[in-house]
Amino acid sequence: MIIAVDGPTASGKGTISKALAAHFDLPHLDTGLLYRAVGRQCVLAGGNPDDPADALAATTFAEELLNDPELRSEITGGLASRVSIHPSVRQALFERQRSFANQPGGAVLDGRDIGTVIVPEAQIKLFVTASVEARAERRHREMLVQGRDVSLSDIANDLRARDARDTSRKDAPLIVADDAIVLDTSNLDRDAAIASAIQIAQDRQSLRTADA
Secondary structure, eight states: OEEEEEOOTTSSHHHHHHHHHHHHTOOEEEHHHHHHHHHHHHHHTTOOTTSHHHHHHGGGOOGGGGGOGGGGSHHHHHHHHHHTTOHHHHHHHHHHHHHHHTSTTOEEEEESSIIIIIOTTOSEEEEEEOOHHHHHHHHHHHHHHTTOOOOHHHHHHHHHHHHHHHHHOSSSOOOOOTTOEEEEOTTOOHHHHHHHHHHHHHHHHHHHHHHO
């Protein structure tokens, strides 16, 4: 069983995906982390994330970079959004994601184009979203816990900029797959969001079993 979870930054899709993976005993891949690694590697190499050649060169990042705590920073998140607009970068990471999804038994993947591009054949698709205000507040709390001094307004503006890039890019834009179920977490706490997602997945699984 393959579960695809898409949605904008700070919508809760990562937390939900990990919970789904644990519930169904499936491996999980945060595909956004791959793009964050590319953005981080690009800067470390002295490249320009807006330059397609520099961004593509950064897709050969070392595996240990995925453990760099800096990948979770707001700055690196912005870099990820910038490198992800390049078709060459997305193609370079495509097979890596496909291979993970199609391993025996299936997997849970979260990102922005999982259900539309990476694994459109996924049996269960969720699109997790939330208002910019709710997402900014969540990210602000995360940054404070990490000891990062970032203003709420700056985070909100950054989220709007990322949303604009993600939804307007020509290659694999952030959109809701035709057969995805939208889960708005704006007014849900962590436990309620997870419970709703698991229920949706179980209902979809039951329907597929009944139709088989």
